[in-house]
Every structure is written in structure tokens, then in C-alpha cells.
Amino acid sequence: MTILRQTMKEIAKFIERTADILDESQISDFLNILVNANKNRNKILIVGAGRSALVGKAFAMRLMHLDFDVYVMGETITPPVRKDDVIIAVSGSGRTQIVLTAASAARKMGAHIIAITSFRDSPLARISDHVVIIPGRTKIAREADYFTRQILGIYEPLAPLGTLFEDTTMAFFDGVIVTLMKKLNITEEDMKNRHANVEYIG
Amino acid sequence: MTILRQTMKEIAKFIERTADILDESQISDFLNILVNANKNRNKILIVGAGRSALVGKAFAMRLMHLDFDVYVMGETITPPVRKDDVIIAVSGSGRTQIVLTAASAARKMGAHIIAITSFRDSPLARISDHVVIIPGRTKIAREADYFTRQILGIYEPLAPLGTLFEDTTMAFFDGVIVTLMKKLNITEEDMKNRHANVEYIG
Amino acid sequence: MTILRQTMKEIAKFIERTADILDESQISDFLNILVNANKNRNKILIVGAGRSALVGKAFAMRLMHLDFDVYVMGETITPPVRKDDVIIAVSGSGRTQIVLTAASAARKMGAHIIAITSFRDSPLARISDHVVIIPGRTKIAREADYFTRQILGIYEPLAPLGTLFEDTTMAFFDGVIVTLMKKLNITEEDMKNRHANVEYIG
Amino acid sequence: MTILRQTMKEIAKFIERTADILDESQISDFLNILVNANKNRNKILIVGAGRSALVGKAFAMRLMHLDFDVYVMGETITPPVRKDDVIIAVSGSGRTQIVLTAASAARKMGAHIIAITSFRDSPLARISDHVVIIPGRTKIAREADYFTRQILGIYEPLAPLGTLFEDTTMAFFDGVIVTLMKKLNITEEDMKNRHANVEYIG
Numbered sequence: 143m144t145i146l147r148q149t150m151k152e153i154a155k156f157i158e159r160t161a162d163i164l165d166e167s168q169i170s171d172f173l174n175i176l177v178n179a180n181k182n183r184n185k186i187l188i189v190g191a192g193r194s195a196l197v198g199k200a201f202a203m204r205l206m207h208l209d210f211d212v213y214v215m216g217e218t219i220t221p222p223v224r225k226d227d228v229i230i231a232v233s234g235s236g237r238t239q240i241v242l243t244a245a246s247a248a249r250k251m252g253a254h255i256i257a258i259t260s261f262r263d264s265p266l267a268r269i270s271d272h273v274v275i276i277p278g279r280t281k282i283a284r285e286a287d288y289f290t291r292q293i294l295g296i297y298e299p300l301a302p303l304g305t306l307f308e309d310t311t312m313a314f315f316d317g318v319i320v321t322l323m324k325k326l327n328i329t330e331e332d333m334k335n336r337h338a339n340v341e342y343i344g
Numbered sequence: 345m346t347i348l349r350q351t352m353k354e355i356a357k358f359i360e361r362t363a364d365i366l367d368e369s370q371i372s373d374f375l376n377i378l379v380n381a382n383k384n385r386n387k388i389l390i391v392g393a394g395r396s397a398l399v400g401k402a403f404a405m406r407l408m409h410l411d412f413d414v415y416v417m418g419e420t421i422t423p424p425v426r427k428d429d430v431i432i433a434v435s436g437s438g439r440t441q442i443v444l445t446a447a448s449a450a451r452k453m454g455a456h457i458i459a460i461t462s463f464r465d466s467p468l469a470r471i472s473d474h475v476v477i478i479p480g481r482t483k484i485a486r487e488a489d490y491f492t493r494q495i496l497g498i499y500e501p502l503a504p505l506g507t508l509f510e511d512t513t514m515a516f517f518d519g520v521i522v523t524l525m526k527k528l529n530i531t532e533e534d535m536k537n538r539h540a541n542v543e544y545i546g
Numbered sequence: 547m548t549i550l551r552q553t554m555k556e557i558a559k560f561i562e563r564t565a566d567i568l569d570e571s572q573i574s575d576f577l578n579i580l581v582n583a584n585k586n587r588n589k590i591l592i593v594g595a596g597r598s599a600l601v602g603k604a605f606a607m608r609l610m611h612l613d614f615d616v617y618v619m620g621e622t623i624t625p626p627v628r629k630d631d632v633i634i635a636v637s638g639s640g641r642t643q644i645v646l647t648a649a650s651a652a653r654k655m656g657a658h659i660i661a662i663t664s665f666r667d668s669p670l671a672r673i674s675d676h677v678v679i680i681p682g683r684t685k686i687a688r689e690a691d692y693f694t695r696q697i698l699g700i701y702e703p704l705a706p707l708g709t710l711f712e713d714t715t716m717a718f719f720d721g722v723i724v725t726l727m728k729k730l731n732i733t734e735e736d737m738k739n740r741h742a743n744v745e746y747i748g
Numbered sequence: 749m750t751i752l753r754q755t756m757k758e759i760a761k762f763i764e765r766t767a768d769i770l771d772e773s774q775i776s777d778f779l780n781i782l783v784n785a786n787k788n789r790n791k792i793l794i795v796g797a798g799r800s801a802l803v804g805k806a807f808a809m810r811l812m813h814l815d816f817d818v819y820v821m822g823e824t825i826t827p828p829v830r831k832d833d834v835i836i837a838v839s840g841s842g843r844t845q846i847v848l849t850a851a852s853a854a855r856k857m858g859a860h861i862i863a864i865t866s867f868r869d870s871p872l873a874r875i876s877d878h879v880v881i882i883p884g885r886t887k888i889a890r891e892a893d894y895f896t897r898q899i900l901g902i903y904e905p906l907a908p909l910g911t912l913f914e915d916t917t918m919a920f921f922d923g924v925i926v927t928l929m930k931k932l933n934i935t936e937e938d939m940k941n942r943h944a945n946v947e948y949i950g
């Protein structure tokens with residue numbers, strides 16, 4: 143089997159096993175916060191850097207399709223954070239400085255900070271109100287969190303740097319979207335109607 | 345005088361003279377459309393490419409500070425365009441393909457298209473419902489619209505390519521913002537309160 | 547099992563099965579084009595819209611870590627496309643207008659167009675020099691390509707809209723990166739040294 | 749005269765007067781650093797937030813047209829900062845936290861930090877190797893630097909928040925571009941050939 147197919151299967155397996163070991167109370171807290179933000183029209187702000195920011199943006203697009211009031215740090219029309227807004231800070235290592243800076247500032251405004259990270263003891267996790275642990279290695283190659291070691295064992299993964307965290311977080315966020323569809327009674331057709339159109343139509 | 349100071353003065357003079365020759369009915373139509381969009385909570389979508397897109401984004405930020413429902417094509421949370429939404433398409437030459445494609449698609453949705461361009465006979469101006477002519481040269485160096493020639497005469501400007509259009513459009517949009525502040529009775533302090541904060545606070 | 551875990555496993559299974567049915571000659575052509583672009587220092591331009599653009603950007607970051615001369619359409623420092631440059635156009639449906647517009651323009655410049663799409667008969671696939679078929683449904687909910695039906699059968703997936711295409715393309719691109727690491731003899735440590743730093747360091 | 753025309757003239761006058769009071773040695777240091785970066789192929793990284801970031805991006809596009817190796821913090825293909833790279837940090841107040849965080853990190857890498865700001869005593873100016881003072885007010889409405897007061901006197905400007913700083917910095921950067929064209933012997937036609945094309949051509 144080629145390395146390409148092998149890597150895709152490694153990523154798939156990592157996502158599948160993560161689905162089994164995700165912490166139930168972390169997930170239900172995260173979902174409750176999102177449902178409440180939707181009900182109370184509180185803003186959600188996605189914060190991240192690099193590929194984690196891209197995964198966060200992919201989540202933000204789908205939250206918009208579900209009619210959430212969602213924004214992304216660094217884009218043009220991002221409004222100020224206020225009390226009771228929700229910050230979703232994505233950082234595998236939990237040490238990305240720009241994410242820490244923004245999360246700290248948001249905390250001072252009275253926002254709820256949710257960390258999506260591999261490391262429960264990271265600086266980001268420590269300043270957050272809620273944490274969802276998604277396994278994966280950090281940029282410091284060999285360093286791995288507890289759950290990542292549980293999944294990988296002594297096996298050295300093919301996927302470099304933060305890849306396993308990023309791809310697994312993408313699948314996790316998409317699982318959150320499907321759950322919210324059911325909870326909020328929103329169909330795929332409803333979402334299609336809230337999808338951007340001017341870039342797509344000829 | 346250094347070339348740097350000379351260029352800044354050329355840009356300043358171009359903005360100043362443009363302020364005198366802007367068409368009054370084009371301006372008042374544009375302002376009325378914006379005030380109505382604000383009153384009826386219609387979306388405004390900014391469309392542009394290159395430096396024109398950046399000038400459009402700077403305008404979008406200020407419209408957000410004035411509490412408009414404004415978005416930028418190509419960013420994460422851009423919603424679909426619907427009937428009665430307003431498209432502000434910025435293109436000096438009026439020939440930027442990606443802008444034409446998006447404006448045509450938006451037109452099919454029943455949106456109002458406003459072209460900000462130097463060329464009244466350009467493809468963009470022709471498919472738009474309203475046009476605001478801002479002078480400036482195009483990327484095709486020597487080519488200039490009627491008003492640009494009126495301002496520059498036989499003088500070959502120092503500022504290259506679309507610079508005069510872009511900088512003058514920036515100042516024009518900022519003039520629109522001040523006019524809207526008065527019309528909507530919004531103070532600088534109100535705007536400051538709607539300014540993004542997490543990137544700014546330590 | 548919760549819907550969230552179920553969706554993650556559905557995505558994982560879809561990635562895993564796609565790894566088995568990917569076309570060998572499509573993959574090896576794609577890899578050869580990338581290796582040659584790297585050797586000859588030809589530019590690579592990533593083109594996409596919405597979540598497909600985000601997946602393309604995640605790929606672009608890793609190509610940069612492998613020292614490719616790679617750019618993304620719509621960002622600040624994107625240079626012009628020239629003869630022999632490589633365009634990677636990502637669109638599940640193969641019908642995204644803005645992607646078609648850019649791919650056609652690039653084709654006129656003599657660039658090589660590679661389509662990453664689910665539909666072999668789509669407009670994008672037809673104007674491309676090379677195609678890599680990644681299964682997934684389109685935004686038109688029930689519509690599915692041949693391979694997607696092969697994977698899903700009569701099963702209606704939980705993941706909405708283009709999710710399966712986007713997440714599978716993410717994993718596919720990461721498989722391409724690992725393959726290129728081996729082919730170009732680049733280590734994870736080398737990649738870490740080409741990773742952006744100012745946003746990460748305290 | 750309408751408020752719109754009045755505001756445009758205010759901005760034009762502010763740019764014109766700034767052209768007179770810019771510090772000669774600050775300008776020549778800035779130009780020398782840029783010419784050296786070009787000669788030695790050192791990277792230039794533009795750092796900013798909000799409208800200052802947009803003005804910085806407009807400058808980055810033109811530097812690219814002049815064949816500089818220039819990048820923007822936060823975009824997809826931004827490489828790591830190394831010793832002798834040049835950071836251009838744009839912040840009217842000199843207090844934007846995210847800019848300070850990035851500039852400090854870059855300083856630790858041995859990069860040269862250039863602050864474009866209104867306030868000589870700001871935190872940003874203090875951690876920078878070189879400063880170019882561009883007048884303008886800060887987001888804290890009434891607060892103004894020495895030069896801004898010199899230009900405006902007791903007059904309360906129409907343009908809100910950081911507008912005068914942003915528009916004047918845009919014109920200043922465009923003046924820098926024209927100066928570099930002469931110093932590096934680059935024509936408008938050369939620049940046109942390095943301009944992005946796939947978004948423009950039909």
C-alpha cells in the first residue's frame with residue numbers, strides 16, 4: 143500500500159479512536175454552551191492561528207449555516223467581544239501566543255472561553271472556562287499528550303507536526319454540527335439556503 | 345522636495361480635486377441606498393480584488409462601526425445574497441473578472457449593484473444599478489478616464505497603476521462614513537464601542 | 547452511541563474507504579506534477595471557495611513547510627500566474643463559478659490546471675489538464691457521484707452538504723504531504739523550521 | 749459644501765501637511781532598510797490589526813510588484829521570521845496588543861522592527877529599532893500626538909477614530925513605493941507584469 147493511502151488510513155483510524163475516548167461531560171458542556179449562545183443570540187468568536195485557524199473557520203461557516211451569530215478573529219467585520227459571548231480557542235499545543243493573548247483579553251470582557259486543545263495542563267487550558275481535549279501531537283515533534291499515546295502507543299505516526307490534531311478537530315467540529323442540526327431541528331436544506339452564493343453561481 | 349513628499353502631495357491634490365468634481369446625484373443616490381439598507385436591515389456585501397478589495401474592507405469595518413449589516417465576499421462568515429441586498433463592487437477599471445462574476449450572480453438574486461469605478465462605460469458600470477465615478481488611471485498605464493484627465497491634464501502622475509483610484513476611493517468612503525454619522529446621529533464614541541477589541545487589549 | 551461520535555466515525559470510514567478506491571494513475575500524475583514544480587521552482591496557486599478554500603489553504607501551508615513556491619488566490623502577496631505554473635482548483639461539485647473563472651484565466655496563461663473534485667464530468671474537470679476524483683456529495687443534497695454511491699450505498703450520511711468531500715480532501719492532501727516528505731527527503735524537523743513563528747512565540 | 753466633500757478635503761489637507769513635517773532622517777532610514785532588504789533578499793513581514801492591517805497589506809502588494817520578498821502576518825503562506833528580516837508594524841496608537849506580541853516575538857528572532865505609529869513614546873515605538881511618526885488621532889477620541897495637534901490645532905476633525913492616521917499612512921506608503929521605483933529603477937510596466945492576474949482576466 144502506498145504511503146499516501148497509509149497516511150489517509152492512519153488519519154481515519156485516529157479520528158475513529160478519538161470518537162471513542164472523547165470525554166462525555168466535556169462534549170455535553172460544549173454543546174450546551176453552543177445551544178445557549180444560539181438561544182440567547184450571544185456572539186461566538188473563533189480564535190486560532192495557522193491550520194488550527196483554518197479548521198476553526200470551517201466550523202464557523204457551518205455555525206453560520208445553522209444561523210449562529212459567529213465571527214472569526216482577524217477578519218474584516220469582527221465585532222467587539224462582550225460579557226457572555228463565547229470564545230472558541232483552537233490550539234493543539236495550547237501555547238500559541240496570539241491565541242493566549244486574545245483569550246486573555248476576551249476573559250477580561252466577561253466572555254466564556256472554551257479551549258480546544260490536546261493538553262489539559264497547557265496555558266490555554268488553564269485560562270479557559272471549559273476544555274475539550276482532542277488528542278494529537280504538537281509542533282514539538284515527539285511530545286504527545288496522554289490520549290495521543292493511548293491511541294498511537296509506541297507507534298510513530300506518518301502525519302507530521304499537528305496534522306492529527308487538526309484533522310481530528312475538523313471531524314469533531316463536523317460531529318458537533320450534526321448534533322446541533324438535530325438539537326435545533328435544522329435540515330440540510332435549511333443550511334443550503336444560508337450558504338454563500340455569489341461565489342458559486344454562474 | 346523629495347519624491348516621497350511630492351507623491352504624497354500629488355495624492356492629496358488628487359483627492360482634493362476629486363472632492364470638487366464628484367457628481368452630486370451619484371453621491372446622494374449612494375447615500376440614500378445606504379441609509380435605506382440600514383433602516384430595512386438589508387445586507388451590504390463588499391466585492392473587490394487586490395488593493396480595491398482592501399479599500400472596500402476598510403469601508404466595511406467602518407460600516408460595521410455604524411451598525412450596518414455588512415459583509416465582505418470571500419471571508420468566512422459571508423451569508424447568501426438575497427433580493428434587495430446591496431452589492432458595492434469596487435474596481436477602478438470596471439473590468440476585474442472576479443468582480444464582474446460576483447456582481448452578475450448577485451444581480452440574478454435581485455440585489456442592487458453599485459459600481460465604484462473610474463469608467464462609466466466599463467462592463468461593471470453597465471451591469472450596475474448605480475454608479476459612482478471616482479477618477480484614477482487603470483492598470484493599463486496610460487489609459488485614463490475623462491475626469492482623471494480633467495484633474496491631471498497632460499501631467500504624468502508619479503503614483504503607479506491604480507494608486508490614485510484606490511487612495512481617492514479610501515478618502516471618498518471615509519467621507520461617506522462621516523456623512524452617515526450625521527444622518528444616523530452616531531457619535532465617534534458609539535463607533536468606538538462597536539470596534540473589535542480582543543486584538544487590541546493587553 | 548451519540549450522534550457526535552457516530553458522525554466522526556462516518557467521516558473516518560469515508561476517508562478510509564476513499565483511501566482504497568483512489569485512482570492510482572491520478573495520484574501518481576498529481577505527485578509527479580508537484581515534484582516537478584518543486585524541482586523547477588514553478589509556482590503553485592491554490593484556488594477554491596468556502597470550506598474547499600480552507601482545505602486548500604491547509605495544504606498550501608504544508609507545501610510551504612516543504613519549501614514549495616506556493617500561493618493562494620485572493621491573499622495579499624499572490625503573484626501573477628505564468629506558463630508552466632500549477633493551479634490546484636478545489637471544488638467538490640466542480641461548478642463553483644469563481645473557481646471556474648480563475649481556472650480558465652490561468653489556462654490562458656499556459657498554466658497546468660489540476661482539478662480536485664467529485665465529478666469527472668463537471669465543468670471544472672473538463673477544463674483541467676489533470677483530475678483527482680475525491681468522492682463526496684455536493685451542495686445539492688441528494689446528488690452523489692459514482693464513487694460516493696459506492697462508499698455510501700443506499701445509506702444517507704449524517705454529515706451535511708460537502709462535509710465528506712472537504713474532510714476527505716483534507717486527509718488526502720495530508721497523505722500527499724507525507725509522500726512528498728519521503729520523495730524529497732524532508733524531515734518533520736525541517737518542516738518545523740519553516741513554520742511561521744511570530745504568532746506562536748511568547 | 750457637503751460634509752462628504754469637506755471630509756475628503758480634510759483628509760487631503762492632513763496628508764499634504766504631513767508630507768511637510770515628516771522627519772527626514774526617519775524616512776531615509778526606512779528607505780535604506782527597505783533597499784538593503786531588497787538587495788540581500790531579506791524577508792519583510794507586515795504586521796497590523798484592523799484598518800492599519802489593511803493599509804499594510806496595500807503596501808505589501810506594491811512591495812511585491814517591486815519584487816520584494818514580502819509577507820503579511822496571519823495569511824496562509826507566511827514563513828518564519830529570522831535574523832535580519834524586517835518587521836513593519838503598523839499601529840496608530842502603538843498599543844495594539846496583537847502587534848506588540850508579534851513584534852516582541854520577532855525581536856527575539858533578531859529581526860529589525862520598524863514601527864509606523866503616531867506616538868513616539870508608545871510601547872510599540874519603545875521596542876522598535878526604527879520609528880516613522882505619522883500623525884493622526886488614536887481610538888481614544890480626543891487623544892492626539894504632538895504632530896497631529898500641530899496640523900489640526902484646536903480644530904476637531906470630522907474623520908472619526910484612526911481615519912487620519914490610516915489614510916495618511918496609505919499615502920505615505922505609496923510615496924515610499926514611488927521612491928523605491930526610482931532607487932531600484934523599476935518602471936510601472938515592470939510592476940504591471942508582477943501584478944496578480946487570474947482574478948482580473950476574463
